[in-house]
Amino acid sequence: MARTKDKEPSEQRRQRTCATMEEHRRLAHLYPEYRRRRREIELETRQFIARYAAEGLRTGIVRIPVVVHVVWNTAAQNVSDAQIQSQIDVLNADFRRTNADAASVPAHFAGVAADARIEFALAVRDPNCGATTGITRTNTATTGFTRATRNNVKSAATGGADPWPSDRYLNMWVANFTDDLLGFATFPGGPAALDGFVVDTQAFGTMGTAAAPFNLGRTATHEIGHWLNLIHIWGDDTAQPDQCSGTDMCADTPNQADETYGNPAGIRISCGNGPNGDMYMNYMDYTDDVGMFMFSQDQVTRMNATLMVARTGILASDGLVPVGGGSPAPDLWMQDNADDVGAEPDASTNPMWISDDIWVRNVADGLTNQDHQNPNGEQTNYVYVRVRNRGCAGAAAQSGTLKLYWAKASSSLSWPAPWDGSVASPALMGGLVGSQAVSVNGGDTEIVEFAWTPPDPSDYAAFGADKAHFCLLARIETSATAPFGMSFAETANLYANVQNNNNIVWKNISIVDTDGDGARHADVVIGRFTRERRATRLLFRTPKRRGFSLFDWGHLMVEFRGEALLEWVKEGVKGDGFERLQDGRLFIARAGAEVVGPPLKPGSFGTVHVQFVPDGRRPTGAQVFELDLIELDAKGRAVGGQRLLLKTGRAPAKPCCRREAGSFDGVNWTPDSTCRCGC
Structure with a gap:
């Protein structure tokens, strides 16, 4: 992005x-080759969106490892670690829609404002398997770069800094x-x-060298978009005779004639978009930092499609896995949650039952779409497990046996029952599910597929259980005898087993349906597998994060079902x-x-039936x-539980000829003016 030449910030207004x-x-x-690859990516992106947009926002979180290359000539240009962290904080707030100004979205657009479910963190492992802060600093003899020499900043040979592998890191030059x-x-x-993006020191982060009106970190948000x-929201057709002819390939962003500067207010109509x-x-417009504060649902869908079709290497990066002392030895592991680094x-303080390294798909497409669905009972589903190796890239492989188990109950699960099939009353x-040999090279990941047909849902009707929810547990055994390669010997305490061993992960997540008749509900099976006698304590908690809460959206109605829990009511x-x-x-x-x-x-056993009831207090947009x-x-310690995910947001928009249909030649996005789709 560029700004007009200025003498002093106070004398001439800077524009984006x-x-x-x-x-x-x-x-x-x-x-x-670039034109060919761009056409290919656009086609794959459209196909992915056409196939999966109806599923709404992804259930999991993608965390992208970032390396910041600071290229400086004077001490003032050598931005501080604190300024760099301020930029990372802005990115996480903006992409997760937890930014302080998220509520400033006008009511008529609030329904499509969306959480991208993408996060960013400074890398802790460099390409050579060394520990890093995720920051490189290069003292250059170049006093300043220009538009004409902009790519010189990306090479040490031209006064800049060389990138790290772009399939494993997001490169950011300052x-x-x-x-x-x-x-x-x-x-x-x-x-x-x-590959990556470049930011001027005066438009980076929220402190230090950052200068108004670009001192809120939104330049990086825009560029990562x-x-x-x-694409720019107005479709980059400013130079065309018809400034309403462009497209950003997103149906929920109104057609717009031109870019917008400054900090506008009120309704501005162009291209008949009243x-x-x-x-x-x-x-993706050009307003000042203070004037931009949302992505739309279709933009989020497009970004997530891009991660799945064009930037898949980021999903398998080891850039956020610490090295520790010396080069890490080969070690097969799976991630409990987004904060888990394999220790x-x-x-981490997150629940142990929310692993994104296990996901269910109703058809065998889990390599293409690495996101979780509720399983269908008595039908063949496919379970995918991501196995990682903490060893250095290129180091020796480690082998083991991956075992996948299912269970029906949600809380008080123990080990090895019921996972071993030993509990058959009141139903199995x-x-x-299955067992497969795995071998993963150092620094790599492998995705293993299991076919699975869940039991007949009617088997669990006696205690009010729902038909969709099952728990899944994956274990990697690297030895045939106890403790099977576990660092901590397994006990009956399943939660402790998962927390203590990085080769055990647990998936206990239900997606709450919001379609059909509008009912929004989920069931949590409560049971007791051991002879331990203790009061049953259930805590209803939302994860700690800023931004919108479930209780901004509505409230809960909780009902106890099944003979065991009906005693509670009495x-x-x-x-x-x-x-x-x-x-x-x-x-x-x-x-x-x-x-x-x-x-x-x-x-x-019994069932806690949770109904989600909207209050209609305000639109929340596309959220999970x-x-x-x-x-x-x-003692107040977690022994089990279940995460319920409630997706909100509108149904996918009908494709509109002005906004989505048309062609891309590898250079320009051109709508099809002959299309007749009832826009």
């Missing part, structure tokens, strides 16, 4: 323009530009030596944070509610709300 399209057209002119260039990015499909294949007008507060025990409560549940209604249901309007029931008898129902022991 972007060099990304200039760089795109330069590459397209020079390299036929440098001084003397002709007021704010920054630019590369679309997917370009030369690896140029390009890196993930987003009554709501331009979406100028979108990160034993896992020090678990079993082995005896009267205790606790706080809820209101008990006359029909025995519980009304919960805030996080932290705790329900204490009498002890369950060994072998008894998370609710953890946690069972606690007498």
Whole structure:
């Protein structure tokens, strides 16, 4: 992006323009292979969206390893670690829609504002398997770079810094530009030596060298949008006779004539887009940092499609896996949650049952779409498990046996029952899905597929269990005898087994359906597999994060089903944070509610039926709300639980000829003016 030449910030207003399209057209002119690859990526992206957009936002989180190359000539240009972290913090807030100004989205666009479910972190492992801060610093003899020499910053031979492998890291260069260039990015499909984005020191982060009106870190947000294949919101048709002819390939962003500068207010209508007008507060417009604060749902869909079709290497990167002392030895492991780095025990405070390294697909497409679905009972589903090797890239492989298990109950799960198939009353409560040999090279990952047909849902009707939910457990055994290669010998405490050993992961997640008749509900099976007698304590908790909460959207109605839990209704549940209604249901309007029931008898089961009821207080846009129902022991420690995911957002828009149909020749996106699709 570039800004106009200015003497002093107070004397001439700086404006945002972007060099990304200039760089795109330069590459397209020079390299036929780039044009071919861009056409291929666009086709694959459209196909992915056409196939999967109806699933809504992804359930999991993608965390991208970032390396920041600081290229400086004067001490003032050598931005601090704190300034770099301020930029990472902005990216995480903007892409997760937890930014402080998210509520500023006008009501007429709030319904499509979306959480991208993408996060960023400074790399902790460099390409040579050494420890790193994720920051490189290069003292250059170049006093300043220019638009004409912009790519010199990406090579040590031309006064800049060489990139790290672009299939494993997001490269971010920070440098001084003397002709007021704010920054630019590369679309997917370009030369690896140029891949990433560049930001001027005065438009980077929120402190230090950052200068108004580009001192909120939004230049990087905008440029990463390009890196993930987003196009400017007005379609880059400014030079065309018809400035309403362009497209950004997203149906929920209104057609817009031109870029928007400054910090506008009110409704600005162009290209017949009334009554709501331009979406100028979108990160892909040109407003000042203070004037942009949203991505749309279709933009999020496009970015996630890009991750799956054009930037898949990032999903398997080891850039966020610490090295520790010396080169790490080969070590097969799986990730408990996004904060897990493979340490034993896992020090993260997240629940141990939310692993994204296990996912279910209803058809065998889990390599293409690495996101979780609820399984279909009595039908063949496919379970995918990602196995990693913490060893250095290129180091020796490690082999083992991957075993996958299922269980029906949600809380108080123990080991080895019911996973071993030994609990058959009141129905079969678990079993082995399958076992496969695995071998993974150092620094690599492998995805293993299992076919699985869950039991008949009617088998669990007696205690009110739902038909969709099952728990999954994956274990890697590297020895045929106990403790099977585990660092900590397994006990009956399943939660501790998962937390202590990085080669055991647990998936206990249900996606709450919001379609059909509008009912939004999920079931959590409560049971007791051991003879331990203790009160049953259930905690309703939302994960700690800023931004929208489930209880901004609505409230919960909780009902106990099955003979074992109906005793709770008779005896009267205790606790706080809820209101008990006359029909025995519980009304919960805030996080932290705790329900204490009498002890369950060994072998008894029941279901906690949770209904999600919208209050209609305000539109929340496209979100994935998370609710953890946690069972606690007498000391308040988690022993089990289940995460419920509630997806909100509109149904996919009908394709519109002005916005989506048409062609891409590797250089320009051209709508088909002959299309007749009822826009």
